[in-house]
Structures are given as structure tokens and as C-alpha cells.
Amino acid sequence: MNIKEYLKNSQPIVYQILKNSFTEKKTSHAYIINGNKGTPLTEIAILIAQSLVCQNKDEDNLACENCLICKKIQNQTYADFKMLNGEDLKTDVILSLQEDFNKSAMENENVQIYIINLIEKAPIPSLNKLLKFIEEPTSNIVAIFTSNSVDSILPTIISRCQVISLKQFMINDLVNALKENNIPLEDAYLISKISNNIENNLQLAQSDNYQLVKNVLIESLNYLEVKDNYFIVYMQTKGLNSLNNNNLLDLYLDMLESCILEAIIAKEDNDYQPKFLKEHILEIKENYKHLEKMITDITNAKVALLSNANKNLVFDKLLINLIDR
DSSP states (O other): OOHHHHHHHHOHHHHHHHHHHHHTTOOOSEEEEEOOTTSOHHHHHHHHHHHHHOSSOOTTSSOOSOSHHHHHHHTTOOTTEEEEEGGGOOHHHHHHHHHHHTSOOOSTTOOEEEEEETGGGSOHHHHHHHHHHHHSOOTTEEEEEEESOGGGSOHHHHTTSEEEEOOOOOHHHHHHHHHTTTOOHHHHHHHHHHOOOHHHHHHHHTSHHHHHHHHHHHHHHHHHTTTOTHHHHHIIIIIHHHSOSHHHHHHHHHHHHHHHHHHHHHHHOTTOOOSSSHHHHHHHHHHOSOHHHHHHHHHHHHHHHHTTOOHHHHHHHHHHHHHTO
16 A cells, blocks of 8 residues: 555545645654554554655655665664554663663664554553653654544643544445445445444455454354353353454454444434344344443443453453443
8 A cells, every 4th residue: 555645545634734744844743643443554654754754755745655764664674763562662661762762863864753553552651751751852853653542642642742633434435445345245334333444444354354253243242132141151261262362352342342333323213224233233232221331341341451451351341241231
């Protein structure tokens, strides 16, 4: 995917913001790139990093993406560039970053840049350390953060950053794009409920992970929809064994949340027909009184997982709460 073409065609406002910023030489010392799951946040962050140091910029004053410097940023071999993940952001990592960037820049461009992907996943103590680092920025250090939920970031960090938010696509646009690529309608609707990026949605629909998680979802719904306590046993003994990494856990929770949201819509409008897993969702609509609380339970589980809580304990609590609703 060519990220500039994506921005021009799908995110023209973001493209114009970046173009103007670099043309007028009014770049920020800290950015937050915010967008739904599935949007190419890291790729946009890398483009900004490249544009800060590229010496062969295109006519739009953004990085050429092809020169040696741009390639070094892309490959993470540029000496004054660091790429970190929020969930791995321990206090000692922040201290090491500060120590490295307190030294003089090594590259000729004299700009030091770090990206933290999904900063909302970082532990609070690490964010407090990071806050001290960005409160008094030096002129040649630039921070770029990505986020799926800007509201989950500490307000004190947000206030020190330029926030760039990607627009959301309409559900019908996402569904139609998948249908055009021969994705079954039910899968098109389910995937479009959980991700807002056309290219990533297509990749997900064609992946083994999607089918694996969907199978776990359907099997778990067989028990959940009739309030069978074996729902808990199944998830503890089989479901979680299949969902053996955080990406699969996140995808399962997103799918489950989408099912409950469909049940809420169906409960409020008796004429509404769920767009996916219809029989399961209608059973949930009939058998559960407190669907909104189920959404809260799932949201709380997501937040707990973001803060690196023990996944087995998080799911135990979630499963018990769901069956009691």
C-alpha cells in the first residue's frame, strides 16, 4: 500500500494537513495519529518521520519514501529513529530512550524521532515518565504516537500534541468493497463492524485468523445464547487455547461486542434483522435483559487487557459477568 496514495484518496483532509504543515515549515514537536482499528496508523507515523528528515521531498513537501534516508527510517536503521510499542513500554525503556536522545544526534539531519504505537496500551507509570520527557521538548526531538482511542490517553499528554484524526468510512462503503472482492455478505458485515479500513478488512477476511476466531465465536455463542454455564468451561478449556495471542483475543472481543450491539438494535426495533449470525443474535436478544451491561463488561475487559492485566483473570471475570446478565 502506498501510504500517500491512501491519504490522497481516503483521507484527503489528513493529507492536506500534513502537506501544509511541511510546506509552511510548521511541524509539531509531538503528534497523535488517531484512528479506528485497521487504519494504517503506523504507516502514517513513518511517513511523518520520513518527511522530517528526507532531503529529496516530492512536490507536496512530504517524503519521497525512496531515498536512502527514507529507506533507513522504513527499515528502522536510521540512527536517530526509534520505534516502540505501547504495550512493551516499561519504565526502563523510557529511561533508555531519554538517555539516547539526550545525546547529540548522530545523523546529519540533526533530528531525533521516536514513534510509540498504540500509546494507550502503555502502563501509567511509563506514561508519567514519558510526560516529563515531552513537557520540555528540545527543538530537534519529535514524538509521534498512534492510537485507536485518543480518549484513553492521559489528557496531559494530549494537550502537548497535535492530534490528527482519521475519518471513519460509512458501513455500506466498507461492506460493498468486500462484496466486490467476493467476500460473503455475512462476513462483510461482521468485519465492517470491527474495522474501518477497506484494505485491512479484505486482508482480514482472507486470513486464517479470521476463520479461526469466527469458529470460536460461533461455538461460544452456542452456549452463551441459552445461558449455559458450559460457555465458561468452553472458553476456559478450549476457546482461550485457540486465542493464543493478544491480536486473536482482541478480534474475538470485537466480534462478540458486535454481536451484542446487533442484539441491542434488534431489541429496540422488532423489524430489524441482524446482518450476521442472525439466529445466535436473536437468541441473545430474547434471553438477556441487560445487553448494555454486557457491552460495558466487554469494554472493561478490553481496557484491562490494554493495561497488561492477567488475561486469564480478565476473561474469568468477563465470562461470569456475561452469563449473569
